[in-house]
Amino acid sequence: xxxxxxxxxxxxxxxxxxxxxxxxxxxxxxxxxxxxxxxxxxxxxxxxxxxxxxxxxxxxxxxxxxxxxxxxxxxxxxxxxxxxxxxxxxxxxxxxxxxxxxxxxxxxxxxxxxxxxxxxxxxxxxxxxxxxxxxxxxxxxxxxxxxxxxxxxxxxxxxxxxxxxxxxxxxxxxxxxxxxxxxxxxxxxxxxxxxxxxxxxxxxxxxxxxxxxxxxxxxxxxxxxxxxxxxxxxxxxxxxxxxxxxxxxx
Amino acid sequence: xxxxxxxxxxxxxxxxxxxxxxxxxxxxxxxxxxxxxxxxxxxxxxxxxxxxxxxxxxxxxxxxxxxxxxxxxxxxxxxxxxxxxxxxxxxxxxxxxxxxxxxxxxxxxxxxxxxxxxxxxxxxxxxxxxxxxxxxxxxxxxxxxxxxxxxxxxxxxxxxxxxxxxxxxxxxxxxxxxxxxxxxxxxxxxxxxxxxxxxxxxxxxxxxxxxxxxxxxxxxxxxxxxxxxxxxxxxxxxxxxxxxxxxxxxxxxxxxxxxxxxxxxxxxxxxxxxxxxxxxxxxxxxxxxxxxxxxxxxxxxxxxxxxxxxxxxxxxxxxxxxxxxxxxxxxxxxxxxxxxxxxxxxxxxxxxxxxxxxxxxxxxxxxxxxxxxxxxxxxxxxxxxxxxxxxxxxxxxxxxxxxxxxxxxxxxxxxxxxxxxxxxxxxxxxxxxxxxxxxxxxxxxxxxxxxxxxxxxxxxxxxxxxxxxxxxxxxxxxxxxxxxxxxxxxxxxxxxxxxxxxxxxxxxxxxxxxxxxxx
Numbered sequence: 001x002x003x004x005x006x007x008x009x010x011x012x013x014x015x016x017x018x019x020x021x022x023x024x025x026x027x028x029x030x031x032x033x034x035x036x037x038x039x040x041x042x043x044x045x046x047x048x049x050x051x052x053x054x055x056x057x058x059x060x061x062x063x064x065x066x067x068x069x070x071x072x073x074x075x076x077x078x079x080x081x082x083x084x085x086x087x088x089x090x091x092x093x094x095x096x097x098x099x100x101x102x103x104x105x106x107x108x109x110x111x112x113x114x115x116x117x118x119x120x121x122x123x124x125x126x127x128x129x130x131x132x133x134x135x136x137x138x139x140x141x142x143x144x145x146x147x148x149x150x151x152x153x154x155x156x157x158x159x160x161x162x163x164x165x166x167x168x169x170x171x172x173x174x175x176x177x178x179x180x181x182x183x184x185x186x187x188x189x190x191x192x193x194x195x196x197x198x199x200x201x202x203x204x205x206x207x208x209x210x211x212x213x214x215x216x217x218x219x220x221x222x223x224x225x226x227x228x229x230x231x232x233x234x235x236x237x238x239x240x241x242x243x244x245x246x247x248x249x250x
Numbered sequence: 251x252x253x254x255x256x257x258x259x260x261x262x263x264x265x266x267x268x269x270x271x272x273x274x275x276x277x278x279x280x281x282x283x284x285x286x287x288x289x290x291x292x293x294x295x296x297x298x299x300x301x302x303x304x305x306x307x308x309x310x311x312x313x314x315x316x317x318x319x320x321x322x323x324x325x326x327x328x329x330x331x332x333x334x335x336x337x338x339x340x341x342x343x344x345x346x347x348x349x350x351x352x353x354x355x356x357x358x359x360x361x362x363x364x365x366x367x368x369x370x371x372x373x374x375x376x377x378x379x380x381x382x383x384x385x386x387x388x389x390x391x392x393x394x395x396x397x398x399x400x401x402x403x404x405x406x407x408x409x410x411x412x413x414x415x416x417x418x419x420x421x422x423x424x425x426x427x428x429x430x431x432x433x434x435x436x437x438x439x440x441x442x443x444x445x446x447x448x449x450x451x452x453x454x455x456x457x458x459x460x461x462x463x464x465x466x467x468x469x470x471x472x473x474x475x476x477x478x479x480x481x482x483x484x485x486x487x488x489x490x491x492x493x494x495x496x497x498x499x500x501x502x503x504x505x506x507x508x509x510x511x512x513x514x515x516x517x518x519x520x521x522x523x524x525x526x527x528x529x530x531x532x533x534x535x536x537x538x539x540x541x542x543x544x545x546x547x548x549x550x551x552x553x554x555x556x557x558x559x560x561x562x563x564x565x566x567x568x569x570x571x572x573x574x575x576x577x578x579x580x581x582x583x584x585x586x587x588x589x590x591x592x593x594x595x596x597x598x599x600x601x602x603x604x605x606x607x608x609x610x611x612x613x614x615x616x617x618x619x620x621x622x623x624x625x626x627x628x629x630x631x632x633x634x635x636x637x638x639x640x641x642x643x644x645x646x647x648x649x650x651x652x653x654x655x656x657x658x659x660x661x662x663x664x665x666x667x668x669x670x671x672x673x674x675x676x677x678x679x680x681x682x683x684x685x686x687x688x689x690x691x692x693x694x695x696x697x698x699x700x701x702x703x704x705x706x707x708x709x710x711x712x713x714x715x716x717x718x719x720x721x722x723x724x725x726x727x728x729x730x731x732x733x734x735x736x737x738x739x740x741x742x743x744x745x746x747x748x749x750x751x752x753x754x755x756x757x758x759x760x761x762x763x764x765x766x767x768x769x
Contacts, residue, residue: 021671054674055423111439146521148442177455206632206664224632 002074006067014066016043021060026053034061042067079210081230083237088137091232095139098240099164104141105134105235106158106199107167108149111181118169118205119144122228131227140232151181151188159192163199164239167231170205178207179216186217200238202231255614255706256698261714262615268717269570272725277578280532283525284757286444286749288533289313289326291495292371292761294503295378298342299462301448308346309496310445315349319356322751325759327371332359335366342374358756368758375760379540382502386542389482389505392473396482399430401688403623403648403656405680406486410435410667412454414464418471423670425475425483428677431508431655433486434468436460441491441520442745446500456667460487460497465504484508486546489534490516492526492746498534502541508587508655509538512548513575514568518734519551523744524726535579536765545581546655547572550591550624552734558593558628562608563712564734565590569612570717571725573619580765583618587655591624592644600701602643607705609651610696615710623648625659637661641676645683652691656680 008015018038024030031048038046043065050062086094095103107119121128123144125135135142143161145154158166168185170178182203189198203213204222213221220234290309301307313326320329330345338354339345348354359367399405407429409420414434421432437454440447450467451459458464465487472483484507489498494511501509513531516522538545549565549572556564569588576586590612594601612621625644630637641659648656658676660668668676696702720728732738 019671021669052674054670055426058670060671060674147519148439148521 002072004071004073005069008066014068015064016067018043018063019061020063021054021058023058025056026051026059030059031061034059034063038063038065042069044068077211083234083241085229086233086236088132088229088232091137091236092139094236094240098236099139102139102141103164103235103239104143104161105165105167106143106145106154106161106163107169108145108154109147109170110149110151110154110168110185111170111177118171119167122167122169122204122226122231128227131229133228134232136228137232140235151185154185155188155192158189158199165200165202165235167202167204170203170207178205179212182208182216182218190217200235202234204231253614254695255610255703257611257614257707257710261710265566265570265615265710265714265717266574268714268721269567269574272717272720273571273574273578276528276725277532277575279525280529283529283750283752284322284325284759285495285526285529285746285751286313286317286322287493287495287530288759288762289322290493291499291533291537292325292327292375292759293330293342294496294499295382295761296342296371296374297378298346299448300343302347302350305448307445307448308343308350311350312342312346315352315354316356320358321754322749323754324358324756325753327375327760328359328364328367328756328758329356331371331374332357332363332367335359335363335370368760371758372760372763375764378499378503379761379764382499382537382541385502385505386540389507389542392476393482396476396480399481401684403653404430404484404620405677406431406433406622406655406657407673407677408433408435408657408668410457412437412456412458413452414450414458414467415452417458418468420670421468422471422475424673424677425472425479427674428681429483429658430481431484431486432468432472433508433510433657434458434460434464436488441488441516441522444492444746444749446493446496460500462500462504465500465506469505486510489538489545490548491520492516492522492530492749494527494530494534495537498537498541498543501543502537506543508544508546509534510548511535511538511545512551512589513572514729514734515548515551517729517739517744519548521739521744523747523750524729524739524741526744526746526750529750531575532579533762533765535576535581536762539580539582539585540765542585544585544587544620545576546587546622547589549589550593550622553591553593554628558591558595558608559598559604562604562709563716565608566611566615566709566713567716567720568734569616570713573616583616584620586616586619587622588612588616588619589622589624592626592640592647592659593624593628596626596629596640602647603701604705605643605647606651606696607702608709609647609653610702611706611709613651613653614706620654622655622657623653624657625663627663630659630661630663632665634661634665637663638675638679642679642683645680646687646690649684649688650690650694 005014006016034048035046046063046065049064052060054060107123123142124133134140186201201218202220203218206224208221210221290313293309298309316326316329407424409417411417435457437457437459447459447461450463469485472485476483486508489509489511516527517524549568552564592605594604626640638661660672660676662672726741730740
């Protein structure tokens with residue numbers, strides 16, 4: 001069944017909940033305005049179950065109701081994982097057999113972002129969601145440059161450490177800074193390296209979506225909730241499996 | 251409130267004495283050095299403001315020129331006031347402009363010239379210090395007139411729009427909704443600027459620049475709110491990063507009430523050189539002590555990178571070190587908003603009991619300090635409903651353990667910068683918990699040999715062990731080895747090292763002289 005509607009407590013009821021604030025004083029007119037907005041969003045009938053003034057000039061609403069939109073799941077576009085998920089043991093083995101040396105990953109928070117929580121979750125041995133970070137992988141050499149690294153410095157360290165892959169994280173952002181910073185990074189690497197010698201570029205952070213890789217100029221984007229194992233598996237796929245296969249056929 | 255946990259007084263005394271032993275060599279190091287920002291703070295105290303057309307403050311222009319002529323090691327005061335006495339310019343502003351254009355040469359005055367320069371510099375710094383003293387008296391008067399918040403903990407809310415003119419109505423709205431303290435988060439990256447931006451600012455990333463004019467505008471707005479609400483609403487900003495001494499000075503001059511000021515945060519989380527940080531930190535704390543400002547330390551940050559259970563003792567150790575450094579700089583107990591946070595993974599068994607144990611330990615170790623209690627961030631997943639519940643438990647732990655300053659958690663942590671509705675819901679959460687359980691601490695006594703009391707003793711024991719190791723190894727080496735927050739910061743690396751100089755025998759700084767006379 002590819003056509004679906006939201007589910008409250010009965011199949012097909014289409015029920016959703018919504019909360020928002022309008023910049024108007026709390027009165028009957030404000031509630032009417034909230035209903036109007038919900039109607040325009042496809043909720044009909046819209047039930048304002050809660051409204052509360054926030055100071056003299058704003059009103060907060062919680063609205064419940066059915067939406068008249070239908071969702072066609074067959075038309076949803078997602079990037080399915082196109083690489084096999086490997087255990088740390090399998091990752092180490094693949095690197096040892098395929099590369100015959102350690103795989104070097106250089107990671108950093110670039111730009112003004114000082115929040116290393118994302119990059120640390122992936123790189124630090126501590127890890128994330130019960131999975132150990134890349135430092136735990138014997139065959140992976142991790143260079144974690146930490147926070148607020150300038151792009152030229154990142155390129156310099158990548159060259160000095162002969163990086164196979166670059167991981168950058170962007171957590172706190174405003175006015176699209178995460179996009180601008182990442183584009184600057186990918187442009188700098190494309191300028192500094194020949195395309196076939198360039199390290200694999202990976203960007204991660206809660207504000208990115210996987211579809212943004214092309215726009216950002218990176219090879220892969222990882223969004224919210226990514227675990228170190230997924231990143232390690234991807235790196236093996238990109239740097240060992242694929243390059244190996246490419247060399248064999250070439 | 252006191253003595254709920256049966257802590258061994260000998261162990262507590264030992265912990266304090268180890269912290270003193272670990273901190274003493276750092277204080278000596280700090281006394282032997284100066285930094286560009288300490289020296290620029292003297293110029294700010296003497297009234298030099300403004301910036302050139304490129305936005306570089308005149309204090310930086312003047313300091314850079316003097317440094318190029320005579321070095322930093324003697325301090326800036328003698329060469330600067332010598333130049334004024336020689337008639338190179340009628341005041342500091344003109345002198346800075348001339349220095350920037352290269353039409354003044356600075357020298358170290360000798361003999362009688364030296365004595366005269368010294369006395370002129372002291373006079374100028376005294377005028378600034380009197381302004382800070384006046385601001386402190388003004389705060390005392392306003393608190394007397396409007397009153398302090400009725401309840402403890404004081405409710406601390408953040409605004410962070412990037413635009414001071416958006417921050418002001420948001421801050422006033424937050425105060426009206428119940429905030430006792432407004433913190434204006436700084437623009438990301440300001441910590442790493444080696445100058446303080448000028449004027450009112452409307453462009454920031456995830457926060458608003460700390461400038462003297464922004465301080466003044468916000469303080470004036472909150473003075474209006476205090477009058478309207480009948481309670482004194484406090485204002486907080488950040489004395490961290492490369493310009494701690496100058497920002498502390500500006501905070502004193504503009505009557506800010508609280509400042510984030512951690513002894514090690516800049517080193518660990520901003521990769522600022524350790525010596526630079528400790529020198530800047532000491533001066534900024536001396537200024538805060540003089541200005542009657544409450545400091546907030548940053549131990550919560552360790553728990554955002556390290557595990558909150560495994561690293562619980564590093565928080566206690568850092569609190570003890572922060573206490574030592576603060577008292578050495580002249581701060582009193584009531585000024586020590588020592589930090590800690592509710593960051594234990596909620597999925598582990600007894601997580602709330604562990605939180606209570608850690609929070610009570612801090613409360614009992616520092617009975618007269620206000621303590622700053624920070625909400626969950628690490629385990630806020632984007633599930634705003636679960637986050638709202640977690641914030642409720644955070645508030646409850648704060649009420650049950652008598653925390654002094656409660657930073658209000660937002661259910662949209664890690665999703666967006668707070669919306670007006672997030673703040674309103676968060677304050678409802680706080681009000682409900684304080685209303686329903688605010689006095690629960692009167693009835694709450696953990697079982698003497700139960701889970702909470704044992705855990706608190708265990709953390710204290712681990713803290714003493716770690717302090718022992720730090721004393722053996724030296725604090726700078728411990729920081730270099732990654733003891734705190736898992737970050738390794740060697741003393742000969744990090745940002746801002748080129749702005750540090752070892753003091754010469756001829757060094758003179760009238761601000762430090764005045765601050766240390768006052769202690």
